[in-house]
Amino acid sequence: MSQKLTTQALTEMLAKEAGINKRAADTFVKAFIQTVIEGGIKDGNVKIKGLGTFKVTQVADRESADVNTGKRIVIAGYKKMSFSTDINMDEAYESVDDTDIKENKKEEANADKPKSKTKATKTTKEKQEPAKTSENQDNNSVISENEKEIQNEITEQIPVAPVVTFSTKEEVTSAEPELPKTEVVNDSPIQNLISRPKENEDVDKAISDNNDNTDNNDNTDNTATEETNEELTQVEETPVTEPVAEVIPSKPQPTEIENKSTEVETESAKVETESAMVETETAKVENKSTEVETETAKVETETESTKTEIQPTKVEIESTKATDSSEPTSPTSTATSSIQSTKKIWIWGAVAVACVIICAIIILATGNSSSENKDIQATTEVSQNETPKDTVVTNENKPEDDKVSKPKVHILQKGESLTTISVMYYHTKDSMGAIWKLNKFKNPNDIPLGTEIKLP
Amino acid sequence: MTHKQFINELAKNAGMTTSETTDLMNSFIKTLVDSAQNEKTIMLQGFGSFEKKTKAERKMYNPSTKEYRIIPGSNTLAFKPSTLLKDKLNQDAK
Known part of the structure; x- marks a missing residue:
């Protein structure tokens, strides 16, 4: 290109490289040319390791038109020599320049991708990008300017991200519990009805075992705040004043407990406290009771886990309430367990709380007392809160599937x-x-x- | 013609042993490629010219996966036969 090397110059360089005199190098180069041409004529191709392949190919006759006269002319075929190289010249020398080009393109591709896609995917990809770009920064100072620009863009967009990340969490959390939810809600009335007597028997057995743990919990209860004590007094007072639930004679206490909770806390916190209580006691039950309970306990824990997972996706204020409310309730449950009578009530009630929620739904159909309707409303609200999120998630997933399937x-x-x-x-x-x-x-x-x- | 055959033939033409020829051939290729790497065109009289050629990067579409892929550019060694070589080839053919 810029400089031309003649055969003479090459032979001089070869003589230096190989350590021979110029004449020998000259004869060698001439012999090389001669053998390549002869081999090409003889065999059609000459393979040389480390350099490439010379091929002699026949170009066929072709017709053309004379520009001046317009007559047809036959251009005679001829032989030509082509060369395809084995050498990848990038490996030895050009590696630095090429990597720069490649990485620039990668960044461009990364920058373009998130724009076309949904917000949720945006944030996740943008989070991944800074890591990549930071790695690249160490390697090459050339691209650092572009990367900084991109990083600045990312940092500008990050404050928006937390809002969007909730949606991703919803997708993750709600997508998983979808199946268990539906199954549990449908199946739990039957399963709980069946499991009640078994659980109660086991719970009675387990009470003696629970005493040790509850004593230990009582020590922690002493450190609990005054609010919990106030709640306890309210809890103790309320069962006397309020009538026992009429619907299920076998379980008066659980309905009472729910009423207590309604008085103590807000509607949103209600269900959360119930779930927390059930969590603590199911945990106990799981620890101490035999194999029979494990299946039902697992089902219950699944329901609780789904509830608790969905709750954080609500407004942050509710979540803070939930954390505040869930903390005091657990000590209350343990505190009441200090008295054996109340203990039985709590264990009985807490085991049946999940049942009561379902019973409340049944009561809603029949339409009984107003106080229970409040609970039902709360549960229905929760269920309503759950359902729209699920639908949103499904709607988000569907269009992506539609995009993939093009008209074929x-x-x-x-x-x-x-x-x-x-x-x-x-x-x-x-x-x-x-x-x-x-x-x-x-x-x-x-x-x-x-x-x-x-x-x- | 394979590499082995070529070396044997070259050794005959140059009047050297095969081992000497292989060594010299390696150093010849090295000088050729090195000088081509340094933006130089190697003109071998009666044969042709070797030159470094830059292949531009290109976009490729894979219809089965429906993805666009960038194939990066690369540098290769190109050979352009001289008119003398063409004449020689066609002379012998006739």
Whole structure:
């Protein structure tokens, strides 16, 4: 390009490199040329390791038109020598420049991607990007400016991100519990009805065992705040004043407990406290009771886990309430357990709290007392809060699936060819062959109009 | 013609042993590639010219996966046969 090396210069360089005199180098180069040409004529190709392959190919005769006269002329065929190299010259020297180019392109690609996609995916990808870019920064100082710009963009966008990340969490949390939720809600009335007597028997057995733990918990209760004590007094007073639930004679206490909780706390916190109580006691039950309970306990824990997982997705204020309320309730449950009578009530009630929620739904159908309707409203509200989120998530997932499935059939119009279709759908002529293969046209130049062409 | 055959033939033409020829051939390739790397065109009279050629990067579309892929550019060694070589080839053919 810039400089030209003649045969003489090359022989001089070769003589230096190999440590021989110029004459020997000259003869060698001439012999090299001679053998390549002879080999090419003789065999058609000459393979040289480390350099490449010389090939002699025949160019066929071709017709052309004389520019002046317009007559047809036959240009005679001839032989030519082509060369394909084995050497990848990038490996030895050009590695630094090429990596710069590649990384710039990667960054461009990364910067372009999130714009087209949803917010949720945006944030996740943008989080990944800074890590990548920071790694690249160490390697190359050339790209650092571009990366800084990108990072600045990312940092500007990050404050918006936490709002969006909730949606991702919702997707993750709600997507998992969807199945257990529906199953449990449907199945739990039956399972709980069956499991009640078993659990009660086991619980009575377990009470003696629980005493040790509850004593230990009582020590922690002493450190509990005054609010919990106030709650306890309210809890103790309320069962006397309020009537026992009429619907289920076997379980008066659980309904009472719910009423207590309604007085003590807000509606949103209600369900959360119930779940927390059930969590603590199911944990005990799981620890001490035998194999029979484990299945029901697991089902209950699944319901609780789903509830607790969904709650953080609510407004932050509610979540803070939930944390505040859930903390005092656990000591209350243990505090009441110090007295054996109340203990039985608590264990009984807490085991049946999940049942009561379902019973409340049944009561809603029958339409009984007003105080229970409040609870039902709370539960229904919770269920309503759960359901729209699920629908939102499903809606978010569906359009993505629709995007993936493109229209796969094209009806051939007049003036169209496989090439134009290829350009239309894939913006390149190259996939014309793929369309041809897929449809198995015998002659791609003669396709009847209106034929449905499958697209790969 | 394989590499082995070529070396044997070259040794005959140059009047050297095969081992000497292989060593010299390696150093010859090295000088050729090195000088081509340094933006130099190697003109071998009666044969052709070797030159470093930059292949531009290009976009490729894979219809089965529906993805665009950037194939990065690369540098290769290109050979352009001289008119003398062409004449020689066609002379012998006739």
